[in-house]
Each structure stands twice: as C-alpha cells, then as structure tokens.
Amino acid sequence: MLPHLLPHVTAVTEHAIAMALLPILRFPDPRLHTVAKPVAQVDERIRRLVDDMLATMYEADGVGLAATQVDVHERVIVMDTSDTRDKPLVIINPEIVSASTDMLVNEEGCLSVPTIYDRVERHAQVTVRFIDRQGEVCEVAADGLTAVCVQHEMDHLVGKVFVEYLSPLKRDRIKSKMLKKTRDEQVRGR
Ligand code: K1U
Ligand code: ZN
Numbered sequence: 334m335l336p337h338l339l340p341h342v343t344a345v346t347e348h349a350i351a352m353a354l355l356p357i358l359r360f361p362d363p364r365l366h367t368v369a370k371p372v373a374q375v376d377e378r379i380r381r382l383v384d385d386m387l388a389t390m391y392e393a394d395g396v397g398l399a400a401t402q403v404d405v406h407e408r409v410i411v412m413d414t415s416d417t418r419d420k421p422l423v424i425i426n427p428e429i430v431s432a433s434t435d436m437l438v439n440e441e442g443c444l445s446v447p448t449i450y451d452r453v454e455r456h457a458q459v460t461v462r463f464i465d466r467q468g469e470v471c472e473v474a475a476d477g478l479t480a481v482c483v484q485h486e487m488d489h490l491v492g493k494v495f496v497e498y499l500s501p502l503k504r505d506r507i508k509s510k511m512l513k514k515t516r517d518e519q520v521r522g523r
Contacts, residue, residue: 352388355403360446361508366492369406371426375468383423386411395444397482399489402445410486414478425464432456439481441495449507453498455484
C-alpha cells in the first residue's frame with residue numbers, strides 16, 4: 334500500500350501506524366447478510382477502519398469495498414473508480430437522495446464472489462449524501478461505474494450480494510462453485 338494513494342496521510346514518519354489488510358468474507362458466508370448500523374461518530378476507530386479498508390480494496394484490485402465484506406457491520410464504504418487509482422472516496426452513512434428513472438444493465442463483479450461476473454440493472458445516475466473521513470456532510474452526483482459501484486456497495490450494507498439479482502438456478506451454481514473453491518484453497522493451504 335503506497336502512501337500516495339491516501340492523500341489525507343500528509344506525512345509518513347517512523348510513528349506512522351501500518352495499515353492492515355483485512356480478510357474479505359466470501360459468498361455464501363451468512364455474515365454477508367447482516368444489516369449494518371449507522372456510524373454514530375467519525376472518530377479514530379472509524380478512520381483506522383477506513384484506512385485498512387482502502388488498503389484491502391487496492392490490494393485486491395477492487396473499485397469498492399463495504400465494511401460488511403470485512404465483517405464490520407457499520408455503514409462505511411470505500412471506493413476508487415479512477416483510472417489512475419489515486420482518488421479514494423470515503424462514504425459513511427450514505428443515503429440516496431435522488432435516482433434517475435432511466436436504468437442501465439452493467440456487468441458487475443464482487444470481491445466476495447471472486448471470478449463471477451454477471452449483468453445487473455441499476456439506476457443510471459444517483460445522487461448520494463454521506464459523511465466523509467473528516468466528518469463533513471457531502472453530496473455527490475454519480476454516473477457510469479461510480480453510480481454502479483455505489484449502488485452495489487450500499488446493497489452490501491443492507492446485507493444484499495449482487496448474485497441475489499440473478500436467477501435461483503444461477504445463484505445456486507455460484508454458491509456451489511464458491512464452496513468448492515474455498516474447500517480447494519483450504520486443501521492447497523494445508
Ligand atoms: O463490492 C465489491 O466487492 C467491489 C466490486 C465493486 C464493483 C465493481 C464493478 C461493478 C460493481 C461493483 C469490485 O471491485 S469487483 C472487481 C473489479 O475491480 C471490477 C469489476 C467489474 C468492473 C470494474 C471493476
Ligand atoms: Zn461486492
């Protein structure tokens with residue numbers, strides 16, 4: 334994890350605390366269906382969580398990560414949909430304040446469902462109000478991948494994984510594939 338990816342870290346001294354990579358829950362882990370609680374206060378504990386989530390997201394080559402995926406059930410999301418991977422967005426207690434009536438189908442992936450990509454319909458544009466890492470209220474009008482990603486991540490915060498938009502047959506196949514993948518990885522790791 335390189336410090337330039339976290340612009341709020343203005344100086345890295347010998348006192349800097351190393352960021353941790355957090356384990357990502359894998360579908361069909363039942364903890365992915367937990368409903369997250371609002372963050373009461375953006376304090377050092379939340380800022381530490383945000384930094385660890387950003388490090389985890391960049392390391393996994395994701396464009397987003399919800400706290401639910403790292404087994405923390407508070408309304409925290411990190412994202413970076415920039416091509417340059419140097420524009421982190423920290424979204425705490427998000428609310429959709431408006432959504433376009435036009436919908437778009439996009440190919441989605443999920444760090445909790447590795448190797449699986451499928452088509453999901455989402456609002457083409459959304460405006461999201463949230464609190465940032467400094468505790469300031471912000472509003473962002475999103476389209477393209479940012480709009481898709483924020484809707485995907487907000488689903489995680491209410492315990493919904495994108496495969497739940499797919500047919501029961503597809504979902505069951507994905508569930509079996511993920512269980513086999515996890516078993517195989519455990520055997521190889523022994
Ligand atoms: O929530 C997550 O697990 C992160 C997820 C976010 C996301 C990506 C694309 C569409 C919807 C949601 C990912 O980062 S998946 C991996 C990825 O980097 C990616 C996949 C498809 C398109 C662009 C990026
Ligand atoms: Zn996801």
